[in-house]
Amino acid sequence: MKLYKLLFLVLFLLSASIAFGQSSAELKRKKEALQREIDLLQKNANKVANNKRLTLSQINSLNAKIRLMQNKIGVINSEMKNLDNQIHENTNTVQDLKGQLGQLKKEYASMIRFAQRNRSSYDKMMFIFAARDFNQAYMRIKYLQQFGQYRKKQADYIQGKQKDLNYKIVILDKNLKEKSSLLHEQENEKNKLGKNKNEQSKVLNKFSKEERQYKQDISERKKLQVQLDRNIRAAIAREIEIARKKAEDEERLAAASAKADNKPAPVAKAKTTAGYLTATPEAAKLSTAFESNRGALPWPVATGSITERFGKHMEGQASYVNDGVNIETAENSPVRAVFNGKVTTVMDQFGKYFVLIQHGQYFTVYQNLKSVTVAKGEEVSTKQTIGTVANSEGTPQLQFQIRRGMVAQNPEAWIAK
Structure with missing residues (x-):
């Protein structure tokens, strides 16, 4: 014993x-x-x-x-x-x-x-x-x-x-x-x-x-960000509309084919944004894969720190909303796609670029790029370089967003800790 x-x-x-x-x-x-x-x-x-x-x-x-x-x-x-x-x-x-x-x-x-x-x-x-x-x-x-x-x-x-x-x-x-x-x-x-x-x-x-001056700066920044976010939402809305038209055209063709064969018309799918964006098996699979990696997606830059978080912010009496996160990184850092997807938008705005990548019903947005290495319609893979970060107010920063359709998500809940 x-x-x-x-x-x-x-x-x-x-x-x-x-x-x-x-x-x-x-x-x-x-x-x-x-x-x-x-x-x-x-x-x-x-x-x-x-x-x-x-x-x-x-x-x-x-x-x-x-x-x-x-x-x-x-x-x-x-x-x-x-x-x-x-x-x-x-x-x-x-x-x-x-x-x-x-x-x-x-x-x-x-x-x-x-x-x-x-x-x-x-x-x-x-x-x-x-x-x-x-x-x-x-x-x-x-x-x-x-x-x-x-x-x-x-x-x-x-x-x-x-x-x-x-x-x-x-x-x-x-x-x-x-x-x-x-x-x-x-x-x-x-x-x-x-x-x-x-x-x-x-x-x-x-x-x-110097609050008056900072309030003015925040106001100017807010105007620029509002315009950028409006363009982002418009780009996503275009993709939803393209997906909607494609889905409806396919439904009409299926109904016409069934009528010609004297068969009952197929049951139409629910008319939702998610339904349109995941209408094809490939899009549905990509969307599911993206969702299953919640909390494990790689960072859009190899090294960095989140200096401004998602949501509403107050600076003195001035307030503004960040639909993503600001990541401060090293000078000239490559910016990477966080998941497989398709580039749907590359836009030059106020001398800087933003890139929009679709992953089924999800979209990732990469703002404040001084150069890009991808083009609209291009398929990209996880961690593929899509551009180079630009400086904002003297420091290299990337503004990164994740959206489910039009709805902004908190990126910190999606990227790896």
Whole structure:
């Protein structure tokens, strides 16, 4: 029973150690990813630091950087919590191993004392000859042989336990050093966060002093975005109308064919936008595949950080709506299609391009491109380059949208975390 309990304990600790390793590695990857985003935003901020005039993009970038830094501190806290659990487990294991080792040494000492008392060949012979019959004499011979073997095994087992104990002590020491390092990292991140929050306060103070100018900027930006969104919706409406006419033409042809053959007319499908856009088996399959990848679509740029989120935004007393997300990325970054589809629109608007790609009943929109590498009617594949990002207010930004028919979706719910 002791052996079974010991095996169970070893297996439990091994599985806990593996689980901790996986969780720790995952947290480390997440922390590194957050740091890459922070570094990218800082690099872009350094390029426009000398601009006397503050822009809305700079404000959004600073807010995003603070959010990322807070997330990173949260990840460090999770790492320390995991490490505390591991330290607690390893401390218990060390204590348990010390107890087992002490008990084994006591048992071994008793065996040694017994062996010392019965070490002479005469004593052993007397022990054997004192048997009441041959079978008992044989069993006593086997007992003496097995006792010697068991004593050797016990010595080896004690050495093994000592090695296990030494190894766990090394691991525990490593855990404590890692915790010290994490505490130091956490302190540094909190200091950096404090500095950025001070900068944020200065920026917001400056914003409030020059609010009239910023309201005018937001108003101008809103006008441009309203025009862009109107063109996007018009382009999608054209595709819906083309799909509707095609579906209705096919229904009329099917009805005429049935009438000519004296057969009942086929049942007409429901007249919905989704029905028109997925009328063909290929479109329906593509739409289903796109939908099944919700939360796992690749980002439209290889590296980047969301600086403006989906929905309504307030800057002072001014408000505006973003039908997608703004992703700040590196200079001249390639822009990629997030899924297989067909390019339905490439339009030059205010000196920048936007590309519209259809995926069944879904559409993805890529705004603020300085150049494009695809044309209307072209089939594209997942992660295929479709253009290059342009600068907006001094920073390279992509405005990315996902729409289900005409309805805007929150891209953060669709792209991979």
